[in-house]
Amino acid sequence: MRVNVIKPNFSYKPYRWYIPYLFIIPALIYFLIFTLYPIFFTIYISFTKWNLISNPIFIGVENYIKIFSDPVFLTSLRNSLILAFILQPIITFTGFLLALLLNRLLLWFRNILLFLFILPFIVPMAVSAVIWGRGFYDPIYGFLNALLRTMGLEGIAWLGDPNIALFSISLVNFWAWVGYHSLIYLAGLQSIPQELIEAAIVDGAGSIRIVIEIIIPLLKPVFTAAIILATIGGLQIFTEVYMLTRGGPGYSTYTLGYAVYYKAFTEYDYGMAAAEALVLSLIVFILALIEMKVLGGVR
Amino acid sequence: MLGKKIRKVALFLISVIMIIIAVLFAIFTSVPFIWAILSSFKTPEEIVRIPISFIPKTFTINNYIRLLMETNFIRAFLISLFISIATTIGVVITSLITAYALSKTEFRFRDIFIRYIIYLLALPQYLMLLPQFYIIVKLGWINNYAAIIIPAIVSPYSIFLLRQYMLTIPDDFIDAARVDGAGEMYIVFKIVFPLVKPAIIIISLWTFISSWGSFLWPLIVLNDPSLYPLATYMNTLQSAYGDYRYTGVVMAGTVLSFLPMIIITLVGFKYIVRGITLTALRR
Amino acid sequence: MKSISEVYLENVTKIYKTRFGSVKALDNVSFKVNKGEYFTVVGPSGSGKSTILKIIAGLMTPDIGKVYIDGEDVTFKPPKERNIGMLFQSYALYPHMTVYENIAFPLKIKKITREEIDYKVKAVAEMLRIDNLLHKKPAEISGGEAQRVALARALIKEPKVLLLDEPLSNIDILLRSQIRAELKALQRRLNITVIHVTHDQVEAFSLGDRVMILKAGMVMQIGAFQEIYFRPKNIFVATFIGNPPMNIIEGRISRYDKGCYFVSIDGIIKVPLPCKESLSKLEDMSVFIGIRPETINLAPCMGSSNKEKLAVQVLNIEPLGANSIVHLKIGDNPIKVLISMLQLREVYGQKQLCIEFDPTNIYLFDEKGNIISL
Numbered sequence: 001m002r003v004n005v006i007k008p009n010f011s012y013k014p015y016r017w018y019i020p021y022l023f024i025i026p027a028l029i030y031f032l033i034f035t036l037y038p039i040f041f042t043i044y045i046s047f048t049k050w051n052l053i054s055n056p057i058f059i060g061v062e063n064y065i066k067i068f069s070d071p072v073f074l075t076s077l078r079n080s081l082i083l084a085f086i087l088q089p090i091i092t093f094t095g096f097l098l099a100l101l102l103n104r105l106l107l108w109f110r111n112i113l114l115f116l117f118i119l120p121f122i123v124p125m126a127v128s129a130v131i132w133g134r135g136f137y138d139p140i141y142g143f144l145n146a147l148l149r150t151m152g153l154e155g156i157a158w159l160g161d162p163n164i165a166l167f168s169i170s171l172v173n174f175w176a177w178v179g180y181h182s183l184i185y186l187a188g189l190q191s192i193p194q195e196l197i198e199a200a201i202v203d204g205a206g207s208i209r210i211v212i213e214i215i216i217p218l219l220k221p222v223f224t225a226a227i228i229l230a231t232i233g234g235l236q237i238f239t240e241v242y243m244l245t246r247g248g249p250g251y252s253t254y255t256l257g258y259a260v261y262y263k264a265f266t267e268y269d270y271g272m273a274a275a276e277a278l279v280l281s282l283i284v285f286i287l288a289l290i291e292m293k294v295l296g297g298v299r
Numbered sequence: 300m301l302g303k304k305i306r307k308v309a310l311f312l313i314s315v316i317m318i319i320i321a322v323l324f325a326i327f328t329s330v331p332f333i334w335a336i337l338s339s340f341k342t343p344e345e346i347v348r349i350p351i352s353f354i355p356k357t358f359t360i361n362n363y364i365r366l367l368m369e370t371n372f373i374r375a376f377l378i379s380l381f382i383s384i385a386t387t388i389g390v391v392i393t394s395l396i397t398a399y400a401l402s403k404t405e406f407r408f409r410d411i412f413i414r415y416i417i418y419l420l421a422l423p424q425y426l427m428l429l430p431q432f433y434i435i436v437k438l439g440w441i442n443n444y445a446a447i448i449i450p451a452i453v454s455p456y457s458i459f460l461l462r463q464y465m466l467t468i469p470d471d472f473i474d475a476a477r478v479d480g481a482g483e484m485y486i487v488f489k490i491v492f493p494l495v496k497p498a499i500i501i502i503s504l505w506t507f508i509s510s511w512g513s514f515l516w517p518l519i520v521l522n523d524p525s526l527y528p529l530a531t532y533m534n535t536l537q538s539a540y541g542d543y544r545y546t547g548v549v550m551a552g553t554v555l556s557f558l559p560m561i562i563i564t565l566v567g568f569k570y571i572v573r574g575i576t577l578t579a580l581r582r
Numbered sequence: 583m584k585s586i587s588e589v590y591l592e593n594v595t596k597i598y599k600t601r602f603g604s605v606k607a608l609d610n611v612s613f614k615v616n617k618g619e620y621f622t623v624v625g626p627s628g629s630g631k632s633t634i635l636k637i638i639a640g641l642m643t644p645d646i647g648k649v650y651i652d653g654e655d656v657t658f659k660p661p662k663e664r665n666i667g668m669l670f671q672s673y674a675l676y677p678h679m680t681v682y683e684n685i686a687f688p689l690k691i692k693k694i695t696r697e698e699i700d701y702k703v704k705a706v707a708e709m710l711r712i713d714n715l716l717h718k719k720p721a722e723i724s725g726g727e728a729q730r731v732a733l734a735r736a737l738i739k740e741p742k743v744l745l746l747d748e749p750l751s752n753i754d755i756l757l758r759s760q761i762r763a764e765l766k767a768l769q770r771r772l773n774i775t776v777i778h779v780t781h782d783q784v785e786a787f788s789l790g791d792r793v794m795i796l797k798a799g800m801v802m803q804i805g806a807f808q809e810i811y812f813r814p815k816n817i818f819v820a821t822f823i824g825n826p827p828m829n830i831i832e833g834r835i836s837r838y839d840k841g842c843y844f845v846s847i848d849g850i851i852k853v854p855l856p857c858k859e860s861l862s863k864l865e866d867m868s869v870f871i872g873i874r875p876e877t878i879n880l881a882p883c884m885g886s887s888n889k890e891k892l893a894v895q896v897l898n899i900e901p902l903g904a905n906s907i908v909h910l911k912i913g914d915n916p917i918k919v920l921i922s923m924l925q926l927r928e929v930y931g932q933k934q935l936c937i938e939f940d941p942t943n944i945y946l947f948d949e950k951g952n953i954i955s956l
Binding site: 013014015017019020021023024026027028030031033034035037038039041042045052098101102104105111112113114115116117118119120121122123124125126127128129130131132133134135136138140141143175178179180183184186187228229232235236238239242243256257260261264265270273274277278280281284288 | 322325334412434452483513518533536546556568572576
């Protein structure tokens with residue numbers, strides 16, 4: 001590694017100076033136009049009233065006041081928080097438990113199971129949602145209700161009952177992501193040196209103690225990363241909602257993501273949509289920060 | 300003596316239970332797909348039969364015929380294929396040159412750039428969604444596939460992953476090529492590229508899969524439903540055949556949609572696994 | 583009062599199934615370690631040494647055979663119940679715990695009171711001179727210190743047997759002899775039974791009261807240094823110990839002139855041997871003789887002595903300081919001789935050199951490499 005004692009302008013490079021800049025042009029254009037500019041623009045239009053055709057009208061914080069008194073928005077906020085802070089930890093924890101199981105299995109068996117575990121992650125959510133909607137959640141012909149009926153129980157209105165609909169959406173999300181998390185934790189488990197576990201066995205630790213006192217602390221960075229990723233994803237859940245319930249019944253499955261979409265592309269109120277998007281992003285940002293502090297162990 | 304026996308039996312039982320749980324979960328994740336496959340071969344009469352049947356008693360491929368003949372499915376499929384392939388090729392190329400510049404060359408803004416990419420990865424999509432849409436409108440790209448492909452051609456995740464891989468290539472290779480007179484472009488494609496093939500495969504698979512499944516963006520950017528790629532088209536299909544009797548057709552559509560993904564997962568299993576584990580472990 | 587234990591392995595065999603068929607990691611291994619003994623196991627990599635340790639520790643069970651500690655059959659008992667301490671090659675310290683917590687870990691499991699744990703940890707730490715590191719994490723201490731922490735953890739539960747898996751491999755060469763001495767002293771002081779596994783024969787013989795030589799999962803020989811050095815059972819053992827290794831020459835047994843001789847393949851080396859019963863069976867079969875480099879002398883070919891002399895051709899001289907290795911050839915046979923600086927000076931410049939040796943220093947091996955007693 002060369003140590004630059006002279007300022008970079010003077011150090012010799014084996015290629016012409018403009019080459020690196022040339023190489024990053026596509027990425028640079030993309031970042032400037034499609035990420036940096038949009039961020040500021042979103043912030044800007046969140047303070048305006050705008051329908052995309054005429055010019056944006058500056059209205060200050062009116063949007064923000066409106067959304068916090070808007071019951072629809074508040075419902076979507078509540079729903080998204082549930083999906084992010086109750087559902088995602090369940091998903092990641094289940095993934096961790098499954099990883100512990102998978103770790104003990106023979107390689108070929110483990111791979112078969114893993115393959116099945118991650119299928120829901122690979123298949124487009126839109127496609128899976130249709131299958132869930134028709135095959136499982138249909139009140140009359142759906143598999144779940146048929147199962148209940150054979151047990152002598154009544155069918156449940158999975159997507160029709162406002163108290164259950166959010167749970168049904170959660171189930172689909174759970175089904176899609178647990179496999180992904182179990183794979184991440186499996187990789188983490190395998191990064192723990194075998195001798196460490198052997199030492200613990202020789203020291204007399206039983207399996208449970210090994211998991212709690214050795215494995216979990218060592219996997220803290222993995223936990224943190226997984227939970228943060230899951231939380232961010234959870235706050236933005238959209239496709240399942242769109243395909244299965246369109247936010248209904250009533251507003252019981254409205255999520256922040258769906259709310260932004262609806263405000264912008266059905267009601268054409270881009271200003272308010274931007275404000276909602278900004279609130280969403282702020283929550284993501286703050287919570288990611290909190291989670292990093294609390295769980296620790298992140299670069 | 301007895302204690303030892305009991306312990307042995309208990310340990311054995313626990314292993315059995317563990318296997319059962321794992322298998323049960325595998326069943327849980329695969330049941331929807333199995334159901335879709337089975338239902339796609341059921342006649343409309345059988346689908347609405349109560350009590351429901353799992354395995355089709357009468358086997359029919361009518362649903363597929365209807366799907367392929369009467370709907371735009373094939374078109375949506377081909378559209379998705381086109382978009383996904385184009386996007387993947389684009390991502391590989393841009394990621395290669397960008398990652399190379401960020402790992403094997405030095406320039407003033409390099410570290411800022413890298414930092415920016417990392418932060419970008421954590422930003423929620425919604426923050427940038429509306430202005431992105433506005434830009435597409437202004438560019439006149441509504442109902443144009445450029446709107447889908449071009450923004451997707453740069454993938455911060457792929458750039459980051461590829462850069463990590465490239466950092467493990469000893470500089471000597473590249474310096475030797477420079478001494479031999481090779482231009483940087485040549486180095487990227489003829490020297491570095493073969494050395495990072497595993498990462499390229501991971502990126503390609505990842506990009507293809509994510510492009511295949513993209514739903515929201517095409518929904519926003521395409522007004523004409525006949526232009527929809529597969530995932531977004533699912534919605535059209537689902538409403539077109541709202542009557543439950545025609546669920547078989549819809550299921551045929553889902554089966555043909557996820558079948559390529561299953562095949563890709565089978566073939567590229569090792570790489571997909573690597574791609575997923577690298578995502579989270581990098582932090 | 584700690585009790586010291588004896589360890590006994592009986593007919594232990596361990597088989598691994600691989601894609602290419604089954605491999606015997608250990609093949610019918612039996613040995614006994616006496617109470618309070620420092621027992622070393624030495625062999626090349628892949629010889630099964632670590633497997634033996636794992637079986638004694640209880641991390642693996644043998645496919646055939648039994649393990650006894652103090653006469654009790656522990657073959658299928660989990661490590662927890664065997665009360666052994668193990669020092670792993672990588673030390674295996676828990677990275678997220680402090681040194682104190684690492685050492686205390688085995689006691690924590692036994693549910694001893696916190697005061698007692700504290701007392702014991704501090705006592706062990708003091709004994710191993712790591713008491714100033716107790717609050718640090720494994721990443722913050724040096725290799726040598728880490729090893730002592732791992733040792734402390736192994737010793738804190740006052741085990742009957744201490745197992746050491748290549749403890750010196752990761753230690754700086756310069757520190758090795760010092761740590762070797764410390765290990766031996768520690769064992770003496772604690773009067774504990776130690777089984778120490780290594781690939782370094784110097785280490786094995788300098789530390790071990792008795793040494794077991796292992797090759798490809800089979801026991802080659804067990805014994806104290808003298809026995810192995812002077813009475814090797816086969817060529818492997820004979821050439822394994824000693825630097826430079828014993829010279830081995832292939833040839834046949836011949837009788838003529840009313841005597842028995844070993845004749846090398848090219849016919850040039852002829853060594854008289856006592857005519858014994860065991861020799862007559864070997865006529866016309868391949869045999870090997872062995873002679874240690876330090877038992878051969880370089881001398882001018884003139885002059886008389888009652889030793890055997892053979893004319894040699896000097897190839898190369900390798901000075902090692904006080905001694906030198908002389909590489910030479912007799913006919914087609916390469917031979918190495920170890921001589922001192924004084925001897926070297928005596929024969930330097932001589933035109934025609936010979937080697938001389940005492941025929942009673944010759945070892946005879948059959949075609950399978952096993953020793954034949956003379």
